[in-house]
Amino acid sequence: MLKIYLAEDQVMIAQALKTLLELEDDLKVIGTATDGKKALKDIIALKPDIALLDIEMPSLTGLEVATQLKLLAIPVKVIILTTFAREEYFAQAIKAEISGYLLKDSPSDDLIQAIRTVTNGQTVYESRLVKGMFDKSKCPLNKRELQILDVMKEFSNTKQIAQAVFLAEGTVRNYISAILSKTGTSSRLEAVLLAKENRWI
Template identity: 60%
Template structure:
């Protein structure tokens, strides 16, 4: 019998998933939660064969849960089930070594088939997600540049950013100039728009 745990912050969807998966003769859902912190604690105790994780949940995201389970409970296969096909989420999922990344509009049969496949060692990514990633332009910004651009997006001034990232204001201005150059933009707002459109932020 394959044991499953479901972490999904939408109660109705969580209940539906529990019902659908329990209909399979070889599946049993041994626990569920609507927030990431409880899910992580439960999964560590219950040690299910497969953990099905939403990304955007209170307290801890599904990606954060998966990253911690990679170290604490490597035998549990993590399946991300989300509405988000963003490239940065996908990159985090790959880093967390998840066994599958599916979109919520996938048929339930595909989810069931995926669970069985990952138990046999397969890695499954939603075809729609792979297409989106292949279409996405390569991100020219460094990790530090993305960090500074994110602070700009949240309304911080150059002085505030400098204090936050422990750099001089001059260095921050140099990073901003590099961001504008790499994105081919003339203002911070334009740079944010370009980065958002290409899912770099």
């Protein structure tokens, strides 16, 4: 059973999301908040597996909550769920190393799938945001992801990549999924070509 904390300042939306999530047999909402300060306090105390955070909330924004959780090393996967497709918000979310960033007009099935995906250590970013908001001259990848992407120029086999960077194959697969998600690409080759084009590697 995955424990979920939900922070959303619009009560009707919060109630609808809670109902939607609890229709799934493996998901349970263990707490809710309508402001960021309460959300941060509750998440630290309740230790959910997933925190679904709206961006614009009283006291603290969802991004401020995510940043504090990162600084405190709280082991929770954060998914930002927002109506705001703004480049500055998305950039802050990447910096806070959130696990997911989805728009509220996304299909409900996408949210459920995103929750299960981030639980497995992968990231899920709304493709419209990745493609439409990132200036592709700005690299969205961290140092480890760039290292793996660089090795992908030489090897296409996951086992070979894992051996080259001294990581487990499963860990490498998770990194590759993050690379594809963050760059908005659909294949390893496309990601490598994009990186070369923008001189990230």
